[in-house]
Amino acid sequence: MRTVLVTGPGGAGRTTVAAATALASARSGRRTLLVSSDAVPAFADGPGPVEVAERLFHVRVDSGAHFRGELLELQERASGVLDLLGANRLDGEELTELPGAPQLALLHTLRRVAEGDWAQEGYETLVVDLPPLTEALALLALPGQLRRYLRRLLPRERQAARALRPVLAQLAGVPMPAQWLYEAAARKDAELAAVEALIGDGATTVRLAAEPGRAAGDALSAARTGLALHGLSVDAVVATRVLPRHSADPWFADLSARQDKCLDHWRQEWAPATPVHESAHLGREPRTVEDLAVLAEHCAPGDRAAGHAGSPWWTEDDGDGVIAWCLPLPGAVKEDLKLVRRGDELLLTAGPFHRIVRLESALRRCTVAGAALTDGVLRVRFRPDPALWPRTQ
Known part of the structure; x- marks a missing residue:
């Protein structure tokens, strides 16, 4: 399944670009699903996929309903503990979603597409x-982070001791986690793994929508580094609300010239690996399927991903037994890079972006010998630890 993740600076028209991309895909003959958290003009929505055009389906994420359902289910499973504590039950009508609920609801929807009840629809x-x-x-990095937290808080190997929990509870004087908690953690881990696999799939790309301007250019440059850090490839940059050129009005001509200058800079920065498409200003906000069809001419998703996704690292032999682990980080600044080795993990920071990478088995037996950023590629050098590598005769 080809997956296109559409984002961009706030107010740049990313929802419109996402809808136009989905419409272009459907009109090319592909059975297409559009997932959005915001309303799409002229598109019906509902708790499940709704057909809005031939081969085009739309589902709008209801974060409030998802939050209430998850909390009520958790309350029911923990009813024994809650009754023991004398806690009062919460009703669904009094529950309002908390910060972070929209992100979790979107991940849940993607899981349903990846391997849940919607996976059989053949999109x-x-x-x-x-x-x-x-x-x-932050959302795209969330599945991996949550899985890491689950592994640390409820390690699977501890489930083997469930027969000893009553004894351990008496010895420790505190109740041990119930089996349902481990089972719930295992279910969530499997769901997050499905979403993580969808995001990291080689057929998944990111599409950036931005209105030409200095602020948008700065945001795209910063995001370029963050996307590379997480192994996500960009298939296109869609410049939205591009004004007509050669206007007789001096004010419009000046605005158009500024947009042209910005677009030239974007092409130099992103091309040729990532094309920059122009989406014309309609003179109004898109309101109909016909409006989206005009924009869809520049938003066809394409058949293949552009670049490498999921696992962008590669290794090089630096000689003398030193292994260089390489990661392309276009736009990264040396002063903003930080690396910390913690056990079997490497903690990477590039400006405001963070990622924790679990080292491959061979590199876990090495020590970090240094790191350098050269021509937009970060190279972390590992030297085999004599105490952990078998000696040769």
């Missing part, structure tokens, strides 16, 4: 309208 293209850039990058 060939999935288009996802993500939050604005900074929030989108």
Whole structure:
């Protein structure tokens, strides 16, 4: 399944670009699903996929309903503990979603597409309208982070001792986690793994929507580094609301010239690996399917991903037994890079972006010998630890 994740600076028209991309895919003959958290003009929505055009389906994420359902289910499973504590039950009508609920609801929807009850619908293209850039990058990293937290808080190997829990509880004087908690953690881990696999799939790309301007250019440059850090490739940059050129009005001509200058800079920065498409200003906000069809001419998702997704690292032999682990980080600044080795993990920071990478088995037996950023590629050098590598005769 081809997956296109659409994001961009706030107010740049990313929802419109996502809808136009989905429409272009459907009109090319592909069964397409558009997932969005915001309303799409002229598109019906509902708790499940609704057909809005031939081969085009739309589902709008209801974060409030998802939050209430999850909390009520948790309350029911923990009823024994809650009754023991004398806690009062919460009713669904009094529950209002907390910060972070929209992100979790969107991940839940993607899981249903990846391997849940919607996976049988046979969608060939999935288009996802993500939050604005900074929030989108945090959202895409969330499945891996949550899985890491689950492994640390409820390690699977501890489940083997469930027969001893009554004895351990008496010895420790505190109740041990119930089996249902481990089972719930295992279910959530499997769901997050499915979403993580969808995001990291080689057929998944990110599409950036931005209105030409200095602020948008700065946001795209910063996001370029963050996307590379997480192994996500960008298939296109869609410049939205591009004004007509050669206007007789001096004011419009000046605005158009500024947009042209910005677009030239974007092409130099992103091309040739990532094309920059122009989406004309309609003179109004898109309101109909016909409006989206005009924009869809520049938003076809394409058949293949552009670049490498999921696992961008590669290794090089630096000689003398030193292994260089390489990661392309276009736009990264040396002063903003930080690396910390903690056990079997490498903690990477590039400006405001963070990622924790679990080292491959061979590198876990090495020590970090240094790191350097050269021509947009970060190289971390590992030297085999004599105490952990077998000696040769």
